[in-house]
Amino acid sequence: MIKSNIFLKGLFSIKRLDSPAIALGASFVAIGALLKNVGFTIQESIFSSFLIYALPGSLVLAESIFIGASLINIFLAVWLVNARLYPLTVSLMPLVMTKKHPRWKYVLSCHFVAVSPWLIMKSNYKKINKEDRLDFWIGIGTANWLIGIFATIIGYLSADYLNKDMLIGLAIVNPIYFTCAMIGVMESKSISVAIILGALLSPVFYFITPEWCILFGGIAAGSIAFLLGEKSVN
Amino acid sequence: MSTEIFLAVIVTWAATYLSRLLGMLTSTKIDENSKIYRWFNCLAYSTLAALTSRVLIFPNGDLMDTNYLTRIIVILIAISIYFLSKRNLVYSTVFSAIILTVINSQT
Numbered sequence: 001m002i003k004s005n006i007f008l009k010g011l012f013s014i015k016r017l018d019s020p021a022i023a024l025g026a027s028f029v030a031i032g033a034l035l036k037n038v039g040f041t042i043q044e045s046i047f048s049s050f051l052i053y054a055l056p057g058s059l060v061l062a063e064s065i066f067i068g069a070s071l072i073n074i075f076l077a078v079w080l081v082n083a084r085l086y087p088l089t090v091s092l093m094p095l096v097m098t099k100k101h102p103r104w105k106y107v108l109s110c111h112f113v114a115v116s117p118w119l120i121m122k123s124n125y126k127k128i129n130k131e132d133r134l135d136f137w138i139g140i141g142t143a144n145w146l147i148g149i150f151a152t153i154i155g156y157l158s159a160d161y162l163n164k165d166m167l168i169g170l171a172i173v174n175p176i177y178f179t180c181a182m183i184g185v186m187e188s189k190s191i192s193v194a195i196i197l198g199a200l201l202s203p204v205f206y207f208i209t210p211e212w213c214i215l216f217g218g219i220a221a222g223s224i225a226f227l228l229g230e231k232s233v234n
Numbered sequence: 235m236s237t238e239i240f241l242a243v244i245v246t247w248a249a250t251y252l253s254r255l256l257g258m259l260t261s262t263k264i265d266e267n268s269k270i271y272r273w274f275n276c277l278a279y280s281t282l283a284a285l286t287s288r289v290l291i292f293p294n295g296d297l298m299d300t301n302y303l304t305r306i307i308v309i310l311i312a313i314s315i316y317f318l319s320k321r322n323l324v325y326s327t328v329f330s331a332i333i334l335t336v337i338n339s340q341t
Contacts, residue, residue, distance in 0.1 A: 022327055023327045030296070052247050052250050057249070079249040079253070085250065086256055091271070094265060097261060110255060115285075164296070176309065178286040179313065182279070182283060194277075196283070198281065202285070203288065214281065217288075221284065
């Protein structure tokens with residue numbers, strides 16, 4: 001059903017020097033503290049990281065509970081901030097899909113799609129046979145997911161000891177990790193253009209539409225990068 | 235567990251998992267060597283860069299209490315550490331948190 005040696009290889013990729021464990025852990029510690037501050041019990045906090053496992057979505061959830069937003073408003077706000085998971089999934093799943101695995105494995109494993117495990121998978125998938133990549137991905141995803149849940153518990157329990165400056169320090173870790181990791185993957189022309197233009201266009205679109213600036217900036221930058229990449233290949 | 239929080243978590247899960255599931259279903263029709271795959275690959279990286287720059291330049295939450303100059307200094311130091319440490323992501327992320335905490339507690 002699952003090749004344990006490949007699964008463990010994915011699971012232990014979290015120990016490497018390019019591991020997102022610290023960045024991911026720091027962010028979920030902050031989420032745990034935030035959830036406690038808006039009135040969640042520890043069980044509710046664990047339940048939310050277990051099911052959601054996507055930082056911006058958890059932030060929207062905490063804010064929504066704080067202001068008493070309706071369920072439909074929560075759904076729309078979360079869907080909007082987490083829509084980035086769609087292109088992430090489409091740029092990952094074709095790399096792991098073969099006829100060898102049953103469909104339910106893909107249905108379950110897409111829960112693990114989040115930026116940190118995605119970055120590790122994209123850097124390492126070529127070293128793994130295509131038929132084994134799904135098990136490798138499930139290993140990476142499980143490790144990151146467990147770190148998220150465990151860090152939520154630590155954050156919840158240490159909320160009273162974390163002052164404002166420490167929470168600010170924790171909040172910068174994940175975007176810094178993403179920035180450095182993306183600089184590290186700028187090898188091809190189209191990916192480099194996609195990253196640089198995405199970083200530039202999002203703040204520009206912010207002045208037009210703050211809610212949609214990530215999606216609009218991302219779609220515009222990615223499409224331009226793709227066209228430039230195709231042109232240089234032809 | 236309160237019903238209000240339980241339902242809010244379920245709704246947040248559904249809205250998040252929807253993008254993941256739709257992405258998985260779309261992927262069944264996409265070959266990794268196709269043009270559309272390359273387009274989605276560019277979209278994934280550009281959206282991630284867009285998200286990161288939005289968070290660093292126009293932050294929500296705790297980072298709102300830091301000023302632009304401080305954030306820019308921390309980003310530049312983190313990138314320098316990343317290259318000086320031969321692309322070690324652990325050092326750059328840990329030091330960025332420490333530097334920001336220290337700078338912010340002084341101001």
